Amino acid sequence: MAGEINNALPKSKELLANIAKTIKKGFYSLSSKGQERALSLTLKTANDFLGQEVKKENVNWLGNLNFAAIGIKGSDLVFTKTGDIKILLIRGGQINDAGRNLNLEGIDPYPLKVFFNIATGKLFEGDILMVLSSNVFNFIKEKGILQALAKAENIDDKKIKEILPYSLFTKGAGSAISGFSLIFLFNKQKEKFSFPTLFKSEEENKEKPNKINPFLEKIKAFPKKLAFNMPSFPKLSQRKIFLPKIKNPFKGLTIEQFKKKPAFKKNALLVLGFLFLLLIGFLIFKGAENRKEETVIVNNPIEPTNLEKIEPNALFDLSKEELGFEPNKIALSFANLYLYKESSPEIFKINIDSSKKEKTELNQSIESIDANSGTPLAFSLPNTVYYFKNSAWQEKQIALAPSNFNLDLSGSYLLNIYFLNAKNCYIIKYSYLSDYNWGSPKKWYEDVTNTCKNPKSMAVDGSVWILNQDNTITRYYTGEFQDKITLDIFPVPEDLTEIKTTASAPYIYILEPKNNRLLIADKTGKFIKQIQSDKFNNLKSFAISENGTTAYLLNGYTIYKIEL
Numbered sequence: 001m002a003g004e005i006n007n008a009l010p011k012s013k014e015l016l017a018n019i020a021k022t023i024k025k026g027f028y029s030l031s032s033k034g035q036e037r038a039l040s041l042t043l044k045t046a047n048d049f050l051g052q053e054v055k056k057e058n059v060n061w062l063g064n065l066n067f068a069a070i071g072i073k074g075s076d077l078v079f080t081k082t083g084d085i086k087i088l089l090i091r092g093g094q095i096n097d098a099g100r101n102l103n104l105e106g107i108d109p110y111p112l113k114v115f116f117n118i119a120t121g122k123l124f125e126g127d128i129l130m131v132l133s134s135n136v137f138n139f140i141k142e143k144g145i146l147q148a149l150a151k152a153e154n155i156d157d158k159k160i161k162e163i164l165p166y167s168l169f170t171k172g173a174g175s176a177i178s179g180f181s182l183i184f185l186f187n188k189q190k191e192k193f194s195f196p197t198l199f200k201s202e203e204e205n206k207e208k209p210n211k212i213n214p215f216l217e218k219i220k221a222f223p224k225k226l227a228f229n230m231p232s233f234p235k236l237s238q239r240k241i242f243l244p245k246i247k248n249p250f251k252g253l254t255i256e257q258f259k260k261k262p263a264f265k266k267n268a269l270l271v272l273g274f275l276f277l278l279l280i281g282f283l284i285f286k287g288a289e290n291r292k293e294e295t296v297i298v299n300n301p302i303e304p305t306n307l308e309k310i311e312p313n314a315l316f317d318l319s320k321e322e323l324g325f326e327p328n329k330i331a332l333s334f335a336n337l338y339l340y341k342e343s344s345p346e347i348f349k350i351n352i353d354s355s356k357k358e359k360t361e362l363n364q365s366i367e368s369i370d371a372n373s374g375t376p377l378a379f380s381l382p383n384t385v386y387y388f389k390n391s392a393w394q395e396k397q398i399a400l401a402p403s404n405f406n407l408d409l410s411g412s413y414l415l416n417i418y419f420l421n422a423k424n425c426y427i428i429k430y431s432y433l434s435d436y437n438w439g440s441p442k443k444w445y446e447d448v449t450n451t452c453k454n455p456k457s458m459a460v461d462g463s464v465w466i467l468n469q470d471n472t473i474t475r476y477y478t479g480e481f482q483d484k485i486t487l488d489i490f491p492v493p494e495d496l497t498e499i500k501t502t503a504s505a506p507y508i509y510i511l512e513p514k515n516n517r518l519l520i521a522d523k524t525g526k527f528i529k530q531i532q533s534d535k536f537n538n539l540k541s542f543a544i545s546e547n548g549t550t551a552y553l554l555n556g557y558t559i560y561k562i563e564l
Contacts, residue, residue, distance in 0.1 A: 002085070002131050002182050003067035007434045009060050015053065016067075022049045023069050035071045035078045036120055043080060043115040050114050054374065054414070060434035062414050065114065068099070068131050072123070072184070080118045086137040089121075090128040090150050098129075113462070127186040128155060133179030140164065140181075155185060312535055312553070314561030316350060323348050323557070324359065330554040332543035333371035333388070337552060337559065340366055340378075347378070347393075350559075362386055362393055368410040370460070374546075377412050385417065387436055398430055399440045411460035413503070418444065418460050425452040427464060427476070445479050457498045463523075465508060467499040473508065473525070485525035491515055498541060505548020513539035518551060520564070531562060 001020050005012040026042035033041070054062070066083030080102065081087055087099035102117050123129070128149060132140075140146060148163045149155070160183060168174045318339075320326060325346060327339040339348040343365045350357050364380035371377075378386040378393070383400045386393045401407060401419065408422035415432035425447035430438040445464070454469035463482070466474040471493045473485040487493055487510070496519075498511040507528060510519045516539065517532040531551070538556040545551075553560045 001067070001069045002133075002180055003065070004085075004133055004180065005061050006064040006066070007060070008064075009434070011058070012061060015058070015061060018049070019046060019067060022046050027069075027071065035073055035076060036118065039069065039071055039078050039080060039118050043118070046115055047113050057374075059415060059432075063416070063431050064434065066133060067115075070129075070131065075123045077121045077123050077129075078118055080115050082114050082116070084134040086130070086132040086134065088128075088130040088132065088137075088146070090130070090146075091124065091126070093150050095146055095150050123186050125186060126155070129184040129186070131180075131182040133181070135177055136179035136181050139174065139177050143168075156187075157185065160185070312533055312560035312562055316355070316559035316561070318348075318357075318557045318559070320557065322357070327554060327557075328540045329369065330541045330543045330552060330559065331369045331371045331376060332545060332552060333376045334374060334546065336376075337543065338369060338371070338376055339554070339559075340369060342366065342368075352561075360388075360393060367407060370410065370412045371543075373412050373415045375415060377415075377417065379407070379410050379417070379419075381407060385436075385438065389436075394436065396436050396438075398438045401428060401441050409455060409458040411458050411464070413460040413462060418458070418464060420455065420458055420464075420466070422455050425455060425466065425474075443479075445476050445481075447481075449481065451481050451484055456496070459499045459501045459508070461501045461503040465499055465501060467496055467510065471496045473499065473510075475523075483525075485521075487519065487521060487525065487527060489519065489527045489530065493519070500542065500544045502544055502546060502548045504546060505544070507548055509542070509544050509551065511539060511542050511553075518542060518553065518562075531564075533560075535560070 001023060003016050003019065005016060023042055023046050026045045027038050030038035030041055053059075064083075066081075066085040068079065068081040068085050068087055070077070070079040070087070079087060079099070081099045085099070086097065087102075089096045089098040098119065098121070102119060145164055145168075149160070152159055152163065164181075164183075169177055316337075323339065325341045325344050327341055327348065329340050329342060331338040331340070335352045337350040337352060339350070340346070345362050345365065347360050347362065347366070347369075348357065349360060362378060362380070364384060364386075366378045366386075367381055369376060369378045376388040378388075380386060383398050385396045385398055387396065388394075398417075405419070405426065405428065406421045406423065407419045409420040411418050417430040417432075417438060418427055419430075419441075420427050425445070426443070427445040428441040429444040430441055433439055452466045452468050452474040455466045455474075456469060457467040459465040463475050463477045466476070468474060471487070473487075475482045475485070493510075493512055493515075495514045496510050496512050499508060500510075501508045501523070506522055507520050508523060510521070512519060513536070515532070516534065516536040517530050518536075519530050520528045522528055536553065536555055539553060540556070541554045543552045549564050551562045551564055553562065
């Protein structure tokens, strides 16, 4: 394992150590399941651990963590990575970025997914595996050291020290570099560790003729041919494929020993086999038809009686005098609800557990507020962020957005801030650094295919969800268009107004005041349920709890709490 935290605080070292301990303990306790399975299950534990750190407000590492974990057993390799870290494989004079397909922008849903995918592969004699922090990688690449390592013959630790000397990082530009580099060399194993092989050299075949029949020889030759044509790795001039020793099921038999069947028996068997296949095909087709019909009934309710009505409970009744303004938005952060009006200088806070209500003030108008990160953020045009801490709003300046960019919609995820220009669905992102500081705005997505038009609402959970004027939903992920969703539900949506989601729930939630309802679908667009009540006669906004099990609906001056 290797890792680092950029913009580190004193407690960052402890966090790195705890991440390593969590992965090590999980991996070895599950080693009986095999390397790949063990690492996959362990990463879930690591993500859970980091999720708990976020809940403790230890968030300075978000966007700053670079970490790699690699398992090597014999010739088998399994690895994962997160952040800006390089895993290189040098083979046959070529440099391969083995971790390139593991790169994902940002960090995905809450509960946290810091570690996503794992990769597996095979190692061979002469391979060099390198794990590098980005600054070390950039430095030695500019110096031509990677190419020198790739071209070197009969590489060993002595030669590596000549190509990559310690003095390189003690003098000149190298002395300003901090980071790490792990280098693994894979040389020929000692004979006692060799696996038995089914594929013999030409010399071995000359000394001891192969007595296995040609039929079995073809079976054995197939994996050899397949392995040599694998596109993942470049060819080597010499290469051995080792396989575990297997019991030969054909031992003592030759093809001639299988007795031929009389012709009429052979024909009868063919006819019976054909009839059997027809029967199987009929049953499969019939089953598919039944499943299709069942799917239509379950997923596409078409009768008004199928609308699910749930009586609201846990009411919070407020008055215009109490608030001082008419709210049109509601946000949720852990146990607190925040009511506010766009372009209003005030926010009304309700503690859900104790129903305590208090009014707080801001000196600027609020464009939006989002609480997915667990920390309420208010964005004031053009370049001010307010965050709620120590029972008061704190102010922080951020870099100005491009001059031609309108901050029409906004959202935040794990303290990263996203703004959308509604005219062209142009999205910019402010990456969270640490201590309530944000980097410069960077283009996250620019719609050139007209996948979204006149967006009305925006939600962020790692993906960015856009509710369009035509009631379709567009999803983007890692700065790329993913899909466009049309809800198949009755009554047909007429005027959807707001979309919300949470990282920990597999659902999206959409408000439609015109039909007095809240719609719930999974993140592929499949309809789950709709919640409707005659009491929802003035729906303005809603909020969803962190785990997706509770909804709060703002109806006029009343908030309804509904367990989902």
